[in-house]
Amino acid sequence: MSEIQLKLPDGEIKTFPKGTTVGAILKSLEIGDSIIGAKVNGKLADFWFEVESDATVEPVTQNSPPGLHLIRHTAAHVMAEAVQDLFPEVKVTIGPVIENGFYYDFDFSSGFTPEDLEKIEAKMREIIKENKPLVRKKVSRGDAIRTFEREGETYKVEIINDLPPEEQITIYEQGDWHDLCRGPHAPSTGFVKAFKLLSIAGAYWRGSENNPMLQRIYGTAFSNKKDLEDYLTKLEEAKKRDHRRVGKELDLFSIQEEIGPGLVLWHPKGAKVRRIIEDFWRSEHERRGYDILFTPHVAKLDLWRTSGHLDFYRENMYSPMDVENADYQIKPMTCPFHIMVYKIKIRSYRDLPFRWAEIGTVYRYERSGVLHGLLRVRGFSQDDAHIFCRPDQIEQEVLGVLDLTVFFLKTFGFDDYEVYLSTRPEKFVGSEENWERATVALEDALKAKGLNYEVDEGGGAFYGPKIDLKIKDVLGRAWQCSTVQVDFNLPERFDMNFVGDDNKRHTPIMIHRAIFGSFERFFGILIEHYGGAFPLWLSPVQSRIATIGEEQIPFAESIYGILKENNLRVEKDFRNEKLGLKVREAQLEKIPYLLVIGNKEAETGTVAPRKLGGKNLPSMTAEEFLNLIEKENDPHKWREAGQYS
């Protein structure tokens, strides 16, 4: 038998027979029982893995991320066994590990109830207590198919049939229950020391709505009770920052049944924040060479026939309305309007690029099940812009857009987002040459900005490659906000052109871009990001003056006047109430500064600022206060001010 050289954690190189299992290797090292598996050349492996060539072996502990992966995968199996034990008619399908836990999809026509979850959990605890070893068995394709056919596990048979022919099929056994599975797993069920089943949801088999709907049970598992408790607490805390809840508590916006799902009412305070964002947005765009446009909410249907939206976007468009025997369409997009502005006269290569931006409200039909607070709605305002440029200007323009995007996200406090580059799909318009050029331009721009990105091969729209930025919401769901899309299609469809330096007509390149994506979505994410406690410059109410007694009201009024005069968003609380109550209310309303005025202050002509969170500042004059918050109140400088809590 040949031998292999393994590099072990202490740096030592040891010789083992070829095919030695990870379990045997770890055992020879005599390391503690907190070891649950190993990484072999960086790849996660369980005790059954046979090492066939020279490799580096690093033990994996239970509470490390890869260790949790093994525990959760095993937890999924334990859950599946429990389910089949309690409900023998259930068929198993797949049960993978996901970011913070695991799920398993079952075919079960009657569906699970929340009470079933408790029963399943109880059964799982029994299985875990038995501490059954997970035994990996290599089986032939034929045996595997026969086994699962005999058991009526038709989904498993389907999976086996779809596996590549050279794939070694393995089954993991735990006692007398088994599952088709590639692994890796924890050594035994007892390693699932803390778990919780979280929710039940439907999920289509293989993710297609043409397939049967399965019952998915989500759960999570940890190596110890404390980590589980901490995780559950974190979930609770996250829920408190949910923009739907905060939006209601702070009276920022509402969505009402009487008005219609997915249609947002911006209340005074929410609208104030939006107006601040819009003002900032406009001034920054104009500073960077954009012009602002306004266009209608409806237009003749033919416009969308020309644009092609009627063909490929119809399912998201509302039905047309009849106006004097002509069909008009409420706009799902603003691009055709901007194109028509371009087309109104002959354009020269010298004119390009045009950067035209608009905060345009669009209406799109979304299936009822996908609506979600402000993050997914049916009427929303895009911070849309279209850049019309020459092919040789693409990179420079994209770079400009990325620069602006990163600047905006940073200004609003986002340093964490995912970036995707989507390349040419199978079906596409435009020349391969242009695609290549545009894709390289996007990629170069990303590199120039130093952004880490993932490539979504073939994920581009049919009309051009794109860059998407996604920000995560409080529950960890990623939402697309910013996007930069090169479009070879619309300039052709609308027969756009410009006169080049060769005196010939050329087709311009169109770049669609949005930074917030939609004001609604961005606002929702912003609310969650700050839990409603916006930085001073964005806060709808920046300060509130609280008097202690009646006799300070005249002085407090004069302070109010000064602050108002200086454009501070300030409110009065001159009620006959105790200071404790005024503090509490200001705190709950997340007002950055409460300016307390008692006799001491009135006598010295000062205010006593209390920061949101409880920090008391020394008494100071109104001018000193304005001076103090100057940086905080400046979108360009507030992050230098260092804090916003």
Add this chain to the structure above:
RNA sequence: GCUGGCGUAGCUCAGUGGUAGAGCAGCUGACUUGUAAUCAGCAGGUCGGGGGUUCAACUCCCUUCGCCAGCUCCA
């Protein structure tokens, strides 16, 4: 749209077939107040809408609308 769950006062929630309850908020009054809730009284709901079963429905059944989680789809 699909699967499952939920819908009771402005908000958060009790109420398992016998004609609706609490806390907070609101209103009125008293208290004149120093850093997260002063006290008392009052008022407030055709129990999401419609239909059915029943002597009787918030409660059981059907249907419809909406919300929540997920799937699918997207800013």
